Amino acid sequence: xxxxxxxxxxxxxxxxxxxxxxxxxxxxxxxxxxxxxxxxxxxxxxxxxxxxxxxxxxxxxxxxxxxxxxxxxxxxxxxxxxxxxxxxxxxxxxxxxxxxxxxxxxxxxxxxxxxxxxxx
Amino acid sequence: xxxxxxxxxxxxxxxxxxxxxxxxxxxxxxxxxxxxxxxxxxxxxxxxxxxxxxxxxxxxxxxxxxxxxxxxxxxxxxxxxxxxxxxxxxxxxxxxxxxxxxxxxxxxxxxxxxxxxxxxxxxxxxxxxxxxxxxxxxxxxxxxxxxxxxxxxxxxxxxxxxxxxxxxxxxxxxxxxxxxxxxxxxxxxxxxxxxxxxxxxxxxxxxxxxxxxxxxxxxxxxxxxxxxxxxxxxxxxxxxxxxxxxxxxxxxxxxxxxxxxxxxxxxxxxxxxxxxxxxxxxxxxxxxxxxxxxxxxxxxxxxxxxxxxxxxxxxxxxxxxxxxxxxxxxxxxxxxxxxxxxxxxxxxxxxxxxxxxxxxxxxxxxxxxxxxxxxxxxxxxxxxxxxxxxxxx
Numbered sequence: 001x002x003x004x005x006x007x008x009x010x011x012x013x014x015x016x017x018x019x020x021x022x023x024x025x026x027x028x029x030x031x032x033x034x035x036x037x038x039x040x041x042x043x044x045x046x047x048x049x050x051x052x053x054x055x056x057x058x059x060x061x062x063x064x065x066x067x068x069x070x071x072x073x074x075x076x077x078x079x080x081x082x083x084x085x086x087x088x089x090x091x092x093x094x095x096x097x098x099x100x101x102x103x104x105x106x107x108x109x110x111x112x113x114x115x116x117x118x119x120x
Numbered sequence: 121x122x123x124x125x126x127x128x129x130x131x132x133x134x135x136x137x138x139x140x141x142x143x144x145x146x147x148x149x150x151x152x153x154x155x156x157x158x159x160x161x162x163x164x165x166x167x168x169x170x171x172x173x174x175x176x177x178x179x180x181x182x183x184x185x186x187x188x189x190x191x192x193x194x195x196x197x198x199x200x201x202x203x204x205x206x207x208x209x210x211x212x213x214x215x216x217x218x219x220x221x222x223x224x225x226x227x228x229x230x231x232x233x234x235x236x237x238x239x240x241x242x243x244x245x246x247x248x249x250x251x252x253x254x255x256x257x258x259x260x261x262x263x264x265x266x267x268x269x270x271x272x273x274x275x276x277x278x279x280x281x282x283x284x285x286x287x288x289x290x291x292x293x294x295x296x297x298x299x300x301x302x303x304x305x306x307x308x309x310x311x312x313x314x315x316x317x318x319x320x321x322x323x324x325x326x327x328x329x330x331x332x333x334x335x336x337x338x339x340x341x342x343x344x345x346x347x348x349x350x351x352x353x354x355x356x357x358x359x360x361x362x363x364x365x366x367x368x369x370x371x372x373x374x375x376x377x378x379x380x381x382x383x384x385x386x387x388x389x390x391x392x393x394x395x396x397x398x399x400x401x402x403x404x405x406x407x408x409x410x411x412x413x414x415x416x417x418x419x420x421x422x423x424x425x426x427x428x429x430x431x432x433x434x435x436x437x438x439x440x441x442x443x444x445x446x447x448x449x450x451x452x453x454x455x456x457x458x459x460x461x462x463x464x465x466x467x468x469x470x471x472x473x474x475x476x477x478x479x480x481x482x483x484x485x486x487x488x489x490x491x492x493x494x495x496x497x498x499x500x501x502x503x504x505x506x507x508x509x510x511x512x513x
Contacts, residue, residue, distance in 0.1 A: 089395030
């Protein structure tokens with residue numbers, strides 16, 4: 001229990017420090033008592049509701065020239081580089097276990113070029 | 121379905137689908153301490169229950185009361201001002217769920233929860249004025265089979281045939297129409313699977329079971345487990361692993377499928393977090409705002425602020441732990457993002473990472489070094505103390 005209390009105290013102190021000094025980041029962050037990636041307020045004509053922390057721009061912190069190569073089965077990114085797009089994310093080389101669904105073998109109605117037929 | 125019909129449908133569905141009460145008779149919701157009324161998707165109900173139990177145990181006791189007829193009904197509540205009627209769920213401090221009855225005239229919603237954008241709901245063109253949206257944690261969607269099924273994986277294309285063609289889709293073993301369990305277009309789950317399959321939501325076939333909970337019941341009780349298939353939110357899937365099993369999901373253009381977690385049995389949500397699992401959304405909270413732009417209802421404000429991460433966790437309401445233990449992923453543990461519902465995945469670097477804390481809470485273990493401050497973190501790879509663990513930045 002004491003460790004849990006200390007953890008929350010540390011979190012609380014951290015966010016207070018963030019309120020006072022501002023947390024580092026590529027975009028300016030408004031003062032917040034929240035977790036640093038807290039929610040966003042929106043809504044039309046919200047009566048002048050406060051602007052809250054925005055969704056962080058992935059591009060702002062990602063390397064400007066992601067250098068990833070495809071080895072025939074998956075994408076490998078050089079040290080310090082990150083996948084640049086969904087293709088590279090979904091097909092990144094990884095030791096994590098995956099399972100292949102063989103569309104060609106299991107979907108008899110699939111077109112020969114892998115495209116989908118129209119709905120009935 | 122037009123919105124007003126949606127509202128009528130909601131009233132009727134509440135009357136027809138009222139859940140059986142606990143051993144004691146259902147009590148009036150208004151008799152509960154400091155009730156706060158919410159409505160929305162059944163996908164978020166387990167998380168609401170976790171928070172509700174904590175709020176009942178808090179010194180300033182609040183009772184979260186939640187009706188979960190479907191995500192889009194939250195929009196009916198705020199656009200058409202449809203009251204919440206019939207029955208709803210509430211939770212005791214020990215987490216036990218009960219059913220309470222609402223007044224005949226119903227009550228206005230103090231908050232709503234959806235796992236899909238408002239504009240994906242039938243007839244909804246946008247969020248109405250005076251209603252705020254507050255983005256919460258990430259929640260995955262799982263395609264499920266009964267635990268005894270031998271199936272391991274499914275693809276986007278297979279979902280297209282299963283739910284777009286039914287038995288005619290010839291996707292063995294999912295060719296028995298009575299075993300293809302589904303949701304309608306008012307549910308975030310139905311919208312999610314339709315988007316994954318490339319189907320217009322109105323063309324999503326299968327047997328509509330109406331709620332995430334009912335989906336589990338149908339799958340777990342199927343007499344043809346190999347032929348049965350369905351889908352639920354990740355938090356519901358995680359709590360149902362004794363009777364159902366998630367399939368790995370292979371998206372369009374993906375060379376193989378992955379589970380939301382690094383394996384079928386872990387709880388680390390690693391593949392969601394690192395972008396190998398496409399099927400996820402952001403939970404968003406909605407609430408009427410007052411003239412100053414704040415959430416109007418104090419109890420709703422307190423709940424949403426904590427559940428969305430706008431307010432720091434407290435000892436009474438350890439929101440960070442509750443979200444993670446419930447199967448949600450705070451943004452600080454994500455390494456991908458997307459601009460809108462089911463749009464392209466993009467790399468993301470959280471300003472303050474919480475991977476270590478997430479893993480510790482979600483799995484009970486982490487390889488990261490614990491810390492109280494930066495001084496406890498060895499210089500080198502992980503010199504910063506974040507959420508109680510040493511992180512790289």
